[in-house]
Amino acid sequence: MAAPQRRRRPPLFVLAAASLTVAFLAIPLIGLLTEASWNTLWHDLTTPVALDALKLSLICSLWATGLSLVLGVPLAWVLARTQLPGRNLVRALATLPMVLPPVVAGVALLLAFGRDGLLGKPLYNLFGIQFPFTTAGAVLAETFVAMPFLIITVEAALRSMDGRYEEAAANLGAGRWRTFRRVTLPMIAPSLIAGTALTWARALGEFGATITFAGNIQGRTQTLPLAVYLALQNNEHVAIALSLALLAVSIVVLVSLRGRWLGATRS
Amino acid sequence: MSTRPHWAHRHRRLIALAAMTAVAVAATACSTSSASSVGTTTTKPKLTGSIIVSAASSLIGTFGQLGTEFQSAHPGATITFNFGSSGALVTQITQGAPADVFASASTKDMTTAQSSGDIDGKPVIFARNTLEIVVKPGNPLGITSLADLNKASVVALCASSAPCGAAADTVLQQNGISISTSKVTLGTDAKSTLEQVTSGGADAAIVYVTDAKTVGDAGQGVPIPAAQNIITSYPMALVKGTTNAGLGSAWIDYVAGPEGQKVLRAAGFLPPS
Numbered sequence: 001m002a003a004p005q006r007r008r009r010p011p012l013f014v015l016a017a018a019s020l021t022v023a024f025l026a027i028p029l030i031g032l033l034t035e036a037s038w039n040t041l042w043h044d045l046t047t048p049v050a051l052d053a054l055k056l057s058l059i060c061s062l063w064a065t066g067l068s069l070v071l072g073v074p075l076a077w078v079l080a081r082t083q084l085p086g087r088n089l090v091r092a093l094a095t096l097p098m099v100l101p102p103v104v105a106g107v108a109l110l111l112a113f114g115r116d117g118l119l120g121k122p123l124y125n126l127f128g129i130q131f132p133f134t135t136a137g138a139v140l141a142e143t144f145v146a147m148p149f150l151i152i153t154v155e156a157a158l159r160s161m162d163g164r165y166e167e168a169a170a171n172l173g174a175g176r177w178r179t180f181r182r183v184t185l186p187m188i189a190p191s192l193i194a195g196t197a198l199t200w201a202r203a204l205g206e207f208g209a210t211i212t213f214a215g216n217i218q219g220r221t222q223t224l225p226l227a228v229y230l231a232l233q234n235n236e237h238v239a240i241a242l243s244l245a246l247l248a249v250s251i252v253v254l255v256s257l258r259g260r261w262l263g264a265t266r267s
Numbered sequence: 268m269s270t271r272p273h274w275a276h277r278h279r280r281l282i283a284l285a286a287m288t289a290v291a292v293a294a295t296a297c298s299t300s301s302a303s304s305v306g307t308t309t310t311k312p313k314l315t316g317s318i319i320v321s322a323a324s325s326l327i328g329t330f331g332q333l334g335t336e337f338q339s340a341h342p343g344a345t346i347t348f349n350f351g352s353s354g355a356l357v358t359q360i361t362q363g364a365p366a367d368v369f370a371s372a373s374t375k376d377m378t379t380a381q382s383s384g385d386i387d388g389k390p391v392i393f394a395r396n397t398l399e400i401v402v403k404p405g406n407p408l409g410i411t412s413l414a415d416l417n418k419a420s421v422v423a424l425c426a427s428s429a430p431c432g433a434a435a436d437t438v439l440q441q442n443g444i445s446i447s448t449s450k451v452t453l454g455t456d457a458k459s460t461l462e463q464v465t466s467g468g469a470d471a472a473i474v475y476v477t478d479a480k481t482v483g484d485a486g487q488g489v490p491i492p493a494a495q496n497i498i499t500s501y502p503m504a505l506v507k508g509t510t511n512a513g514l515g516s517a518w519i520d521y522v523a524g525p526e527g528q529k530v531l532r533a534a535g536f537l538p539p540s
Contacts, residue, residue, distance in 0.1 A: 103355070106355075110358060114362030114363050114364065115362065115363025115364065116361070117362060120363070121363075124363070130365065132363070132364035132365070133319060133349065133364055211351055212359070213359075215349040216348075216349050216350050218347070218348070229324075230327055232458055233328070233350075233458050234327055234481065
């Protein structure tokens with residue numbers, strides 16, 4: 001009698017709620033699938049506009065993820081492990097882009113990095129560097145909006161990690177960098193990977209900040225979500241085709257990540 | 268153009284890690300963006316080089332077509348479009364985004380750009396638009412006038428911040444029609460407003476004639492009499508600081524000229540005057 005009990009059959013209301021959630025998440029996607037015009041799908045996806053957008057989306061989202069790792073992990077570490085004053089303020093600042101409407105984030109970026117912006121003006125006058133209407137601008141916009149996902153995930157992992165392993169490593173003579181690389185990093189790896197995937201997905205879907213700050217120029221700043229927005233203006237089936245491409249790319253990456261990394265580290 | 272990566276390289280040591288990575292991206296982006304924009308500075312404008320036209324997203328169909336035609340007529344010229352909402356485009360321009368031409372869906376946004384000193388010369392009105400009611404196919408509620416909009420349980424309007432919303436507000440107001448706010452749903456632009464009728468729960472929408480023309484059999488247009496309607500203008504102008512005023516002016520002339528007007532008219536736009 002005890003054995004089947006231990007299998008923990010989920011309570012009925014939990015199952016019902018879970019199925020409702022699945023339906024809620026799946027039905028809009030099914031809507032897209034049924035509205036798609038499958039006959040013209042290949043043609044819609046191989047137009048220069050679509051191919052440019054697909055390529056640019058991959059490039060920009062990967063750059064944004066890379067930048068987030070380089071810039072976000074050190075901040076997460078500082079927030080989790082140090083007692084520096086003002087940490088709470090910095091933590092709030094780091095999560096602010098998640099709350100800010102992306103269009104507002106785009107305007108804020110323009111005010112900071114536009115050619116007349118606080119930082120953008122000297123950058124342009126001294127070095128000829130400009131962000132609006134450049135791929136670098138699109139990367140910047142995506143990084144700004146997506147990085148908080150990495151920071152909060154990694155910070156949470158570092159906080160909940162048992163610090164005694166690091167102490168042990170240090171006592172055994174490992175330097176700080178070696179301890180981080182050989183002890184800390186492997187221990188937070190699942191969170192790091194999950195945070196990276198979230199960040200990448202957010203960057204891939206970024207729309208408001210990109211179109212406001214970087215503009216909407218084919219091959220330069222017109223990522224897939226921007227191309228979808230334009231296609232909606234005159235060609236709904238192209239918009240759906242592009243959305244399906246976006247979905248397919250993210251599903252492939254997220255599923256393979258989960259299978260290869262999360263699954264492996266868990267067992 | 269080869270100087271750009273060199274600059275980035277030289278300053279690489281001087282700036283922080285964050286800026287460094289961004290610079291490398293910027294350098295590649297800049298070199299591709301300026302490679303084709305070697306503008307001619309001779310007094311007689313030659314149609315070579317490239318320009319960026321920031322245009323209201325309601326122009327994507329017509330400008331896309333006109334851009335292709337213009338470029339095949341002038342093989343040395345490249346027209347690159349930056350489509351967005353007029354309001355966002357103005358913000359980009361006033362913050363120094365390197366657009367060469369600005370085509371707005373409202374005179375208000377053009378005036379904003381002018382008053383901040385970002386417009387070169389006088390804007391040219393190249394098209395006009397007017398409003399129309401769109402209802403469900405077959406017009407089940409029998410809506411034939413603005414006053415009939417009160418028969419609808421939900422009316423879709425553009426938000427007042429969008430040019431089509433400002434226009435719809437004016438039309439309703441000047442005809443003394445008030446629709447209870449609880450019956451109104453607001454779209455961010457004409458397309459999303461129209462969508463509320465063609466695939467959503469709204470019974471009627473007020474959008475531009477040019478948008479109403481695109482509904483096919485998912486909806487049905489109900490014209491608003493000219494006496495009750497208003498006409499909005501689409502101005503276009505050179506952006507101050509353009510590196511290729513010759514090509515920019517040629518593009519504006521082309522859109523305002525017979526070829527441009529033919530395409531705009533086919534999409535439902537009204538003539539400029």
